Amino acid sequence: MALTDASLTALRVFREVAERGTLTAAATALGYTQSAVSRQIAALERAAGAPLLERRHDGVRLTAAGRIVLRRAAAVVDQVDAGARELAGLPGEPATVRLGWFASAGAALVPEALAALRRTHPAITVTTREGSTPALARALRAGTVDLAVLASVPPFRPPDTEQPALELRTLAERSLRVAVAAGHPLARGDYIDVADLHGQRWIASPESNGMGAWPGLDERPEIAHAARDWLAKLGLVAAGQGLTTVPVTLAPAVPDGVRVLPVRGGPQEQRRLLLARLPGPMPEPVAHLAQALRRAAL
Known part of the structure; x- marks a missing residue:
């Protein structure tokens, strides 16, 4: 069997698996069952004559053959999609x-x-x-x-x-910064001393091992609230519910009632x-x- 025998569906499924990192996530994105995704991958591996994915406890990883097939699959799917748009009378997307x-x-x-x-x-x-x-x-x-x-x-x-x-x-x-409510005692100056971050309550992402607390602290941070969304984090900060770390790129978008300040002392958190x-x-x-x-x- 040759790779030329691979179906377009199998190529689309393979590209989705490579992007999502797990069969389960790919199945969800495509609206397929996981067994259907597994069957498409198995068919593509038979066509290629080699394993394309290394199954691991945390998902899948492309093999050397998988990386080659992925490059070809992406090109084929993009060309087919471009042809479908042209046949449908839609303008191309060169730009x-x-x-x-x-x-x-x-x-x-x-x-x-x-x-x-x-x-x-x-x-x-x-x-x-x-x-x-x-x-x-x-x-x-x-x-x-x-x-x-x-x-x-x-x-x-x-x-x-x-x-x-x-x-x-x-x-x-750039250096990491701390977002603090405008009425918080730490918001009175132009910077925060790292020693003053001890014992503070933090707002962090739920699945990131405390990301949101200042990483240079020599204590286990108290996570008062867990939130993924930046708007929710900053809203909680504005309400005086805790502090959170922010990259400088986010500073222009903070809501009223929040100050974003640099931290002095301790190692620089770049x-x-x-x-x-x-x-x-x-x-x-x-x-x-x-x-x-x-x-x-x-």
Whole structure:
């Protein structure tokens, strides 16, 4: 059996699995049962004559053969979709760029870059999606986004270990800050001393091992509230329910009643803002968006 015998459905399913990282997540996104996804992957592996996925306790990882098939699958699916649009009489999308971004980048950086791009290159259409850094790295490799704005924390490891390595460009490197209610005693100055963060109540993400509390503390932080959404976190801060850490990129979007302050003392908690893409020639519309994002980050 040859890969040419693979069905378009199997290629779509495989690309979804590669992007989502688990068979279960891919099945949910596609509206399939997990067994149906498994059957499509098995059929594709028979056609390829090699295992395409390494099953692990935390999901799946592409094999060397899987990475090759993924590149081909993305190209085939995109070409078929373009042909379907043309047959339906719809205009093509030669100037469409797909951008992925992590949560706080959508508060100010991404909107500012898109507004600037519309002024300078109004013919370029940008579609966007939010995701975690691992999810966006998978989306880049699956060919479902062209560029991704990622967050990186010390020791600044690559977003994944797949090959070829993603091409990364640092847009900015800035220190982490703390959001505090305007009426809180810590909001009276222009900065917060790290020693004054001891014993504070924190608002953190529920599945991130306390992310939201100041990472340099030498105590177990008290997590008063767990919230994924930035608006909810900052609303709780404004209501005096606790403190939370914020990247500088989010500072322009904080609501009234919240101050965002730097922290002095202890090790510096740096964060990098990265622009990631697959290596290779950069199409002109993608390059224009990348330039707009670099300018917005400054």
